[in-house]
Amino acid sequence: MSKHDFDVIGKDQKRKDGPKKVKGEHEFADDIQFPMMLHGRIKRSDIAHARIISIDTSKAEALAGVKAVLIGSETPIKYGIVPQMPTEYALAHQKVRFYGEPVAAVAAVDPETAERALDLIEIEYEALPVYTTPEQALAEGAVKIHEDNKFPGNIAYEADQNFGDVDEAFKNSHYVLEKVFKTSYVNHVFMEPHCAVSKFDTNGELFIWSTTQIPHYLHTHLAKVLQMDMNKIHVKVTGVGGGFGGKGEVSNNELISALLARKAGRPVKVLYSRKDVFLQHRGRHPIEMRVKVGVDKEGMITGIDYNGTMDGGSYGGWGLVILFYTAAMLHLPYNVRNVRFYARRIYTNKPTCGAMRGLGGVQPRFALESLLDQIAIDIGMSPYELKKKNAIGLSHETVSGQVVRHSEFRKCLDQAVANSGYLEKHGKLPFGKGIGLAGGYYISGTAYTLYMAYKPHSSAMIRVDNESGVTVYCGATDIGQGSDTVLGMMAAEKFGLPFESIHVVSGDTSLAPFDLGTFASRVTVAAGSAVCKAADNVLEKLKPVAAIQLGVSTDQLEARQGKIYSVFEKSKEIDFWKVVEKYIDAHGPLTATGNYTPPRRTGNFKGANIGHSPTYGFSAQCTEVDIDIETGEVRVIRVTEAGDCGQPINPVSVEGQVEGSIVMGMGQALFEELKVGKDGRLLNPSLHDYKVPTATDIPELKTTFVDSYDPDSPFGAKEAGEGPIQPVIPAIFNAVYDAIGVRFTEMPITPEKVLRALDEKKKQEGMQS
Amino acid sequence: MHCEPFEYEKPVSLREFESLYAAKGEDAKILAGGTDLMVLIKEKLLAPRLLIDISDLHELQGISFDSRQGLTIMAGTKIAEIERSALVKEHAPALAYAAANLGSNQVRWMATMAGNICHASPAAETPPVLLAHDCELIIGKQGGERTLPISRFFLSYRKTALEPGEYLKAFRLPPLPERSAVAYRFKGLRRAMEIDMLNIGAYLELSEEGQSVSDIRLAMGSVGPTTYRATATEQRLKGMQIDDEFFATACGGVVQEASPIDDVRASAEYRNRVIGVLTRRALEECLEIIASRGNKA
Numbered sequence A: 001m002s003k004h005d006f007d008v009i010g011k012d013q014k015r016k017d018g019p020k021k022v023k024g025e026h027e028f029a030d031d032i033q034f035p036m037m038l039h040g041r042i043k044r045s046d047i048a049h050a051r052i053i054s055i056d057t058s059k060a061e062a063l064a065g066v067k068a069v070l071i072g073s074e075t076p077i078k079y080g081i082v083p084q085m086p087t088e089y090a091l092a093h094q095k096v097r098f099y100g101e102p103v104a105a106v107a108a109v110d111p112e113t114a115e116r117a118l119d120l121i122e123i124e125y126e127a128l129p130v131y132t133t134p135e136q137a138l139a140e141g142a143v144k145i146h147e148d149n150k151f152p153g154n155i156a157y158e159a160d161q162n163f164g165d166v167d168e169a170f171k172n173s174h175y176v177l178e179k180v181f182k183t184s185y186v187n188h189v190f191m192e193p194h195c196a197v198s199k200f201d202t203n204g205e206l207f208i209w210s211t212t213q214i215p216h217y218l219h220t221h222l223a224k225v226l227q228m229d230m231n232k233i234h235v236k237v238t239g240v241g242g243g244f245g246g247k248g249e250v251s252n253n254e255l256i257s258a259l260l261a262r263k264a265g266r267p268v269k270v271l272y273s274r275k276d277v278f279l280q281h282r283g284r285h286p287i288e289m290r291v292k293v294g295v296d297k298e299g300m301i302t303g304i305d306y307n308g309t310m311d312g313g314s315y316g317g318w319g320l321v322i323l324f325y326t327a328a329m330l331h332l333p334y335n336v337r338n339v340r341f342y343a344r345r346i347y348t349n350k351p352t353c354g355a356m357r358g359l360g361g362v363q364p365r366f367a368l369e370s371l372l373d374q375i376a377i378d379i380g381m382s383p384y385e386l387k388k389k390n391a392i393g394l395s396h397e398t399v400s401g402q403v404v405r406h407s408e409f410r411k412c413l414d415q416a417v418a419n420s421g422y423l424e425k426h427g428k429l430p431f432g433k434g435i436g437l438a439g440g441y442y443i444s445g446t447a448y449t450l451y452m453a454y455k456p457h458s459s460a461m462i463r464v465d466n467e468s469g470v471t472v473y474c475g476a477t478d479i480g481q482g483s484d485t486v487l488g489m490m491a492a493e494k495f496g497l498p499f500e501s502i503h504v505v506s507g508d509t510s511l512a513p514f515d516l517g518t519f520a521s522r523v524t525v526a527a528g529s530a531v532c533k534a535a536d537n538v539l540e541k542l543k544p545v546a547a548i549q550l551g552v553s554t555d556q557l558e559a560r561q562g563k564i565y566s567v568f569e570k571s572k573e574i575d576f577w578k579v580v581e582k583y584i585d586a587h588g589p590l591t592a593t594g595n596y597t598p599p600r601r602t603g604n605f606k607g608a609n610i611g612h613s614p615t616y617g618f619s620a621q622c623t624e625v626d627i628d629i630e631t632g633e634v635r636v637i638r639v640t641e642a643g644d645c646g647q648p649i650n651p652v653s654v655e656g657q658v659e660g661s662i663v664m665g666m667g668q669a670l671f672e673e674l675k676v677g678k679d680g681r682l683l684n685p686s687l688h689d690y691k692v693p694t695a696t697d698i699p700e701l702k703t704t705f706v707d708s709y710d711p712d713s714p715f716g717a718k719e720a721g722e723g724p725i726q727p728v729i730p731a732i733f734n735a736v737y738d739a740i741g742v743r744f745t746e747m748p749i750t751p752e753k754v755l756r757a758l759d760e761k762k763k764q765e766g767m768q769s
Numbered sequence B: 001m002h003c004e005p006f007e008y009e010k011p012v013s014l015r016e017f018e019s020l021y022a023a024k025g026e027d028a029k030i031l032a033g034g035t036d037l038m039v040l041i042k043e044k045l046l047a048p049r050l051l052i053d054i055s056d057l058h059e060l061q062g063i064s065f066d067s068r069q070g071l072t073i074m075a076g077t078k079i080a081e082i083e084r085s086a087l088v089k090e091h092a093p094a095l096a097y098a099a100a101n102l103g104s105n106q107v108r109w110m111a112t113m114a115g116n117i118c119h120a121s122p123a124a125e126t127p128p129v130l131l132a133h134d135c136e137l138i139i140g141k142q143g144g145e146r147t148l149p150i151s152r153f154f155l156s157y158r159k160t161a162l163e164p165g166e167y168l169k170a171f172r173l174p175p176l177p178e179r180s181a182v183a184y185r186f187k188g189l190r191r192a193m194e195i196d197m198l199n200i201g202a203y204l205e206l207s208e209e210g211q212s213v214s215d216i217r218l219a220m221g222s223v224g225p226t227t228y229r230a231t232a233t234e235q236r237l238k239g240m241q242i243d244d245e246f247f248a249t250a251c252g253g254v255v256q257e258a259s260p261i262d263d264v265r266a267s268a269e270y271r272n273r274v275i276g277v278l279t280r281r282a283l284e285e286c287l288e289i290i291a292s293r294g295n296k297a
């Protein structure tokens, strides 16, 4: 792979949590039980937009087995992941804004009693008009969903950015193409529903076990909503059965479990049903995008003009960050000098949209990769050639000031095209069969943080002793992506020890030092850097001890294969653990810390701090489809991917991320869509009716790495969690165009839409001939 | 999820079951695999006072074949067993195929074919094939039995011809005559775990010279309140030569006899359009099977 000679890094490593998950031994939040523990359930609104006139909980309180009932007026403190713009309450206060919003909660001796009690809560509402689309919410005279919203009407946020001179660029272009694209309302569908267990001890300290991506944000939110000192709150992340961004915001059940536990004086578990998960939502924003791209005679991009309307649902969430992410994601992975961006996020009476794998990137990527494909075809060039010409080189700075310190995107394009036979197939397959190419990228961490402090974004502490071995303490959260394994592998490589001997303690605010959490594909680079520095600092302490034992200078020592030895004279070696013993005998406990903060960058425009990343991962995909032109079924048969994730730390884990990304993106392209009734009710909030791909739908997947090593990253690594989903959807859409000559601009491509489009095409061809 | 409390009985002999069901039938529901019933109870669409679990009744288990009566499948047989049975694969391969496409592996090891037809969903997997086979149902009741052709079993949306106190005991698929075959086609959005947007079972029997239709049955699902046969089309097709006109008549006919609605899974327009395609493909498959058998013989 790379020229680097590693013992642990880059070798497929079985995760320690793997066998435990297979055997049901890995502990998830719902496995946690305490004596006297109660079960909390949530009463949800059966109206999408209304003022709450009254809530009568007396009958519920009177039900035997009910220990506490809670309503919104008892917890009127607003919170939000964007602390400057809090919009949410643990339970609706004065108003409900979507059908299924939490309005009251009950803790009872068992779930059945709690659910029965919910039916006894009587709520009187004064109905308000329901807006299920941005169009309705923006109509003149529409009622404001958030009365204190600073922006006009139901605009949650709006912003523009302008670089270069787009109008001038289009004027001088050889060809300009504009289309309107629409993305769909989709949910992450992580396997494990939200679950939190809260317990107050006799001294009033709160312990909460939850399935979250962001224990430290949860920590601040709990302190705010419960009005407690942070040092009295202990957040413990349990096993996490997937998050994909959906657990990257505080969820109502977490706050409700803590509030109910305090009120009832007993531990309380609040477990969501799948329907609750769909209502908590935070899935991908549907965006209607009018996008215009110009090229010159050579196919070089002259400018991009983007106008997007995001359907945000009822609350703020990550919305404003995602809005600026879409702005940042217009530039790469191509070199573009003129870019105009305008976007607004609209409140509607639906479950709130938020962060979902590849957030901010997937929608603009869909539009741009589709447009570039069409432009290439229209000007008689191969889409590969056009994309390759415009692709950024080994390093790059965008007009918006994002600095890419390392990119092998061109290699990704070459490798995916070569491995798939794209050039031999594109435009040459029989009607109904097609191949499509798309590229993409994602950030590996973000320079901007919503955690209101300037402390390092990631920190780690390592303790080494002869009894317990090596323990890495890090606030990073393993949500199933395998970060505990990756961090343990890095420590193992540094110390020259086998991976199995490293223990990783993560996701616990009382035990491990601070980390922002798992999102923005940041953990390998950020927490990895912190762990590497901590390990280096441990070695700094050990080497002088070894040096004296061996009689050589410290700078020629290396730790490898259980030994510390001189690189010049291998026979001068000493057992690693012997050195540890001598160090501790002489100095006491052996610990060291390390931390990491990405370089801060900004610019002179609105949103300028958002979207910067220390480094970036890239991916290109060639996707083949087979369309049944009589039934309209689109079958993805093969995806050939080439990815630049830097040095893969645990290659088998990267493969898992890439394959998962492809299947997830394919679901959004072809099947998935949350449907909403006129009254704002979700029509398919179950896995029966909301259709994620099954094992039988998965195409042949040929994923490969391109040779890559980012010298400024820990062991050369970048990211693979969110970059590989970027090309998936446009590659499918481009393949469908190649197969039947129809340019779809709206997700998902259902069989019905295919048949309708084929009819339309026939009609038009008939008119032409 | 909480549901209304119910009592639960699990008889161990058919006699015990029959007398219990006769006594308590009014308030009771038969529980086979529970993969439909428990969903309805949890969604509070049903609140029976008593569930009688029939999964321990060995008298209701098993698959057998004899050349006179054909294939007999007892009501309590799991879908997964039907899917895997060598007898079913030999004598009713389309049924094995339909069974293999019902739900997931986990569901198939719980679910029964009796549950599938007694639930009487118009989108169910096995009814089109059973109708194509013109299967006979053996219906039990304390101290008695009657038989009913499956074509008279589905009365309307989720309503069957079972009288109070009656239960389904067995399916009997008559032996297929020479030069005949059954095929099953379905369409869902994804490839598994789907409630079909459309499905069709086709039976085709050719005349002795092998050129024309001596008998045909076309059973369609998801295009009306129950699974039903396109009987007018069948009449028109009988005696026709196998040629383009035959296919055109079949496809045009089923579209005319279908009366689909728009729902979350598909529009009526789509269903009308694709039911003809599935019909043609099912009939082509029947012809292929008949031809390949002829070659072998």
Ligand SMILES: Cc1cc2nc3c(=O)[nH]c(=O)nc-3n(C[C@H](O)[C@H](O)[C@H](O)COP(=O)(O)OP(=O)(O)OC[C@H]3O[C@@H](n4cnc5c(N)ncnc54)[C@H](O)[C@@H]3O)c2cc1C
Binding pocket: B029, B030, B031, B032, B033, B034, B035, B036, B037, B038, B039, B075, B076, B079, B101, B102, B103, B104, B107, B110, B111, B112, B113, B114, B115, B116, B117, B118, B119, B123, B124, B125, B126, B166, B167, B168, B169, B193, B194, B195, B196
């Ligand atoms: C996840 C999932 C996926 C599914 N996918 C499919 C699919 O792809 N295709 C499909 O067709 N179905 C599907 N189903 C529905 C269901 O699994 C089938 O209809 C199944 O065959 C029902 O059988 P059962 O034994 O579980 O019936 P039960 O739920 O036990 O019973 C269903 C009904 O039949 C009655 N009943 C059962 N046995 C008898 C009897 N011997 N006599 C009289 N009445 C009886 C019961 O009282 C009840 O009213 C799915 C269900 C689930 C949960």
